[in-house]
Amino acid sequence: MEQLLGAVRPYAWGSRITIPELLGRPVPAPHPEAELWMGAHPGDPSRVVGADGVERSLLELVEADPVGQLGSRCAERWGDRLPFLLKILAAEEPLSMQAHPSAGQAAEGHAREEAAGIPRDAPNRNYPDPTAKPELVCALTEFHALAGFRDPRRTVSLLRAIETPGLAKYADLLAAQPDPDGLRTLFTTWITMPQPALDELLPEVLDACVLHVKDHGEFEPECRTILELGETHPADAGVLAALLLNRLTLRAGEAIYLPAGNLHLYLHGTAVEILANSDNILRCGLTPKHVDVPELLRVVDFACGDMPVLRGRPTGRMAVYRTDAPEFELARVEWAAGADEAVELDCAGPQILLCTSGELRLRAADGKEASLRRGESMWLAAADPAVHARPAGGQPAHLFRATPGVCT
Structure with a gap:
């Protein structure tokens, strides 16, 4: 520790x-x-x-x-x-x-x-x-x-809501094939669009988004995001690609x-x-860095639908964010003001502990003690004994624990 x-x-x-x-x-x-x-x-x-x-x-x-x-x-x-x-x-x-x-x-x-x-x-x-x-x-x-491609039918509704003469044919294209293959076709068309055509279409789209925001339309958050991206990247095909993705808060x-x-x-x-x-x-x-379109198209997954939001699965006092990634697992522990319950942190592999709020007292099975304050982190090697964490001073505290996925 x-x-x-x-x-x-x-x-x-x-x-x-x-x-x-x-x-x-x-x-x-x-x-x-x-x-x-x-x-x-x-x-x-x-x-x-x-x-x-x-x-x-x-x-x-x-x-x-x-x-x-x-x-x-x-x-x-x-x-x-x-x-x-x-x-x-x-x-x-x-x-x-x-x-x-x-x-x-x-x-x-x-x-x-x-x-x-x-x-x-x-x-x-x-x-x-x-x-x-x-x-x-x-x-x-x-x-x-x-994150992730929105249901194509919802995207068609968005494109119709901000429809311009130049955008109409793309809404029709996706409406005719509202599935991952249709998304792939539209996405590929947009990110490989010649710059002169892109320079003509993007201002139309941004002007339509301005009107949609002024009218407080159904897709106001999505349009505000497109306007933000278009302001900083006015000639970038990524602005069009952003129209296809789920907008999350x-x-x-x-x-x-x-x-x-x-x-x-x-x-x-x-x-x-x-x-x-x-x-x-x-x-x-949306970056000055290297963009390899053919390789990107080999990698991108065009599966579509709502993006799942994880809230952590309760495991004792700990909330664990379960995924299929073998490389990592993230868990969160929260203590309210006045709480004093200790949580055991044990793993067959290494751990990184990160305090994001309050202060914690850590005590290892071998008697070693340490404090962990907001913004501080701790390394626990696999060979280290198990550690118990509890809040200090009666204040609320938040702890994140990172481990390899293969340790659980």
């Missing part, structure tokens, strides 16, 4: 307030701070503070002793790699629209790019590693996202799981995110 120091990632879409305030630093920060990483990602591993006060790279600790740090079952499956990465995500502006590959797609794509001699840090590299990248994002504040504690192929875009808010320890991203647009 050792304190974990996360790595701050200063992407342009981040907040200058959220992460600095969480970590007790002056606000606003000089530059946007988008993510706080807790894990052993090779690009920016967390540091573990030992009993002697010495800081060591978590990546180096895991590589030096995978069985002791990860446990035999986890090490057998993942080798010397911690399979998950835990994050605080602070989105002040929309991210890029993207999807992630399955394990098979990632392995094949990685091998192909290795054989072609594409450097792993090249801007046109799609598969820097051979692993899948499923994700789960759990809201800490009201969190806005686009998550409340604190609600989560969505993004398996392989799910096209998504985080818009605004603060969340805890857990994902497989991978960098494989296929971007659709």
Whole structure:
């Protein structure tokens, strides 16, 4: 049980307030701070503070002793790699629209790019590693996202509600085939549209969205999002693609799981995110970064319908967000003011504990004790004894626990 120091990632879409305030630093920060990483990602591993006060790279600790740090079952499956990465995500502006590959797609794509001699840090590299990248994002504040393809019939209603001369034929196209194949056809048509045609259609769509918002139409939230994206990316086909996706507003504690192929875009808010320890991203647009349309079309899943919202399955005092991802599992524990009940945190593999509210007292079975305050995280190696957590000072407290999925 050792304190974990996360790595701050200063992407342009981040907040200058959220992460600095969480970590007790002056606000606003000089530059946007988008993510706080807790894990052993090779690009920016967390540091573990030992009993002697010495800081060591978590990546180096895991590589030096995978069985002791990860446990035999986890090490057998993942080798010397911690399979998950835990994050605080602070989105002040929309991210890029993207999807992630399955394990098979990632392995094949990685091998192909290795054989072609594409450097792993090249801007046109799609598969820097051979692993899948499923994700789960759990809201800490009201969190806005686009995720998964909306039921095509609802999308036809949206397109009819903002219909323009240039948009009408696309509404007709989807209405004639309101299924995943119809979505694939329309999506492909839009993201491969020649720039002159796109430059003609997009202003029509944005003007129609303005009118729909002024009239407080049925699809006002969707149209506001299209206008926001169109303002920052006025010539990007991703703005049209956004018309096809579910528009979600998550409340604190609600989560969505993004398996392989799910096209998504985080818009605004603060969340805890857990994902497989991978960098494989296929971007659709709304970004200056590389977009590989043929590869994207190989990866995107055009299954459609409402995006399931997860609220955590109660397991004792813990709420567990169940998914089919073997790389990770996220759980949440909440204590109301005055509560003093201890919760046992035990796992056959490693754990990362993150306090997002209040203060916690941790006591291990060997008698070791530690405190965990808001914004702080703790590393528990597989070889560590079980830990009990309880709130301190009678104040409300929130704890997130990240483990590999294979540990449960």
